Amino acid sequence: xxxxxxxxxxxxxxxxxxxxxxxxxxxxxxxxxxxxxxxxxxxxxxxxxxxxxxxxxxxxxxxxxxxxxxxxxxxxxxxxxxxxxxxxxxxxxxxxxxxxxxxxxxxxxxxxxxxxxxxxxxxxxxxxxxxxxxxxxxxxxxxxxxxxxxxxxxxxxxxxxxxxxxxxxxxxxxxxxxxxxxxxxxxxxxxxxxxxxxxxxxxxxxxxxxxxxxxxxxxxxxxxxxxxxxxxxxxxxxxxxxxxxxxxxxxxxxxxxxxxxxxxxxxxxxxxxxxxxxxxxxxxxxxxxxxxx
Numbered sequence: 001x002x003x004x005x006x007x008x009x010x011x012x013x014x015x016x017x018x019x020x021x022x023x024x025x026x027x028x029x030x031x032x033x034x035x036x037x038x039x040x041x042x043x044x045x046x047x048x049x050x051x052x053x054x055x056x057x058x059x060x061x062x063x064x065x066x067x068x069x070x071x072x073x074x075x076x077x078x079x080x081x082x083x084x085x086x087x088x089x090x091x092x093x094x095x096x097x098x099x100x101x102x103x104x105x106x107x108x109x110x111x112x113x114x115x116x117x118x119x120x121x122x123x124x125x126x127x128x129x130x131x132x133x134x135x136x137x138x139x140x141x142x143x144x145x146x147x148x149x150x151x152x153x154x155x156x157x158x159x160x161x162x163x164x165x166x167x168x169x170x171x172x173x174x175x176x177x178x179x180x181x182x183x184x185x186x187x188x189x190x191x192x193x194x195x196x197x198x199x200x201x202x203x204x205x206x207x208x209x210x211x212x213x214x215x216x217x218x219x220x221x222x223x224x225x226x227x228x229x230x231x232x233x234x235x236x237x238x239x240x241x242x243x244x245x246x247x248x249x250x251x252x253x254x255x256x257x258x259x260x261x262x263x264x265x266x267x268x269x270x271x272x273x274x275x276x277x278x279x280x281x282x283x284x285x286x287x288x289x290x291x292x293x
Contacts, residue, residue: 001058002048002098003283006065007031007120012279013048015056020284022277024051032070040071041095052098059095060287062103062279063120066091076107076117082154083126083282087289099292103283108157116160120279121146124251125155127282128274131249138249139240139264141233141256143168147240161236167229176207176228179214181221185259189223193230194263203235229259237263245269251278 005012009031015024026047035043044059045052052059066074074091090101105119121140125132125148132138134153140146143164149156171177196206210228213219219227237260241248247270250257254273261271 001060001284001287002051002056003280003287004044004048004059004061004065005063005120005123005279005283006061006070007063008033011043011047013051014277014280014283015048015051016280016284016287020281020288022280025280032064032067038071040065044095044100057098058287058292059098059100060090060103060283060290061100062123062283062286066102066104067119072102074102074104077104079106079108079158080151080154080156081106081122082152083129083285084289085154086122086126087286087291090286090290101290101292103286106155106158108155110159116158118146118148118158118160121148121158121251122155123282123286124278125150125282126285127278127280128249128251129153129285130281131272131274136249137246138251139260140251141260142252145236159240161240163232163236167232170207170228171225176210176224179211179219179221180225180228182225183222185229185255186223186226189219189226190230190259190262192219192223193227193232194234194266195230196227197231197234197238203231206231206235230263233259233263234266237267241267241269247272249274252276 001016003014003016011028011030013026014022017023065071072093077089089104093100103123106122108116125138136150138148145161145163146158148158210224248264250260250271250273257273264271
């Protein structure tokens with residue numbers, strides 16, 4: 001089987017054996033927003049056509065490729081949902097030379113009735129269920145960070161935090177950006193922002209400190225970006241863990257997950273970081289339950 005994780009900005013493909021082991025992998029900066037005219041079939045052939053020609057004629061895809069802006073919309077599946085429920089809701093896409101199925105995203109409503117959605121993260125969560133167990137918490141940091149509660153081996157519900165996109169917007173389009181010098185994460189700056197997030201006051205009040213601490217020479221330009229990151233991640237983690245902790249299973253880039261692990265542990269919970277092949281393992285699990293014929 002060919003497993004494809006096709007998001008907004010990137011394309012990742014894995015050629016799997018019958019047991020779900022990764023035989024080959026490929027990646028390209030060819031997310032759905034880069035594909036002109038909806039030529040997704042052509043791009044898929046460009047990326048993995050040789051695998052198809054070699055006999056890999058089952059293709060399972062997750063991520064934004066199944067969104068309204070993607071190849072074909074795969075309607076959201078309501079929580080609670082696990083690998084079996086996801087496999088039963090796969091959407092078939094017409095394609096010459098192979099069977100192509102799309103993984104649906106998940107939806108959930110918060111206590112106030114406001115809807116939540118995810119696409120792609122449900123597959124990554126499926127990929128760590130073996131380590132996570134039947135109950136637990138999964139966090140997928142990113143532009144739109146997801147915090148999912150797992151019960152009985154299914155995603156019971158989840159919440160989204162706009163932390164990554166907020167960081168980019170604040171860094172690039174507000175006066176705070178003038179106080180920030182680009183560079184690697186500064187551990188001291190991040191720790192200071194994380195500590196500040198525990199103080200009384202609203203996030204919007206704390207944010208202005210990025211400017212004032214810099215004006216008074218108490219925060220360097222090299223520290224400021226990391227301080228801002230610590231503030232945003234700190235507020236997110238404290239809100240997400242407000243009703244209890246335990247072990248949070250982190251799925252995503254190693255560097256970003258390490259920052260979240262630091263914040264989670266500062267809030268009194270434990271963190272376990274999983275590798276970036278969770279999507280491939282999740283697709284393999286869903287693919288085993290799929291109806292291919």
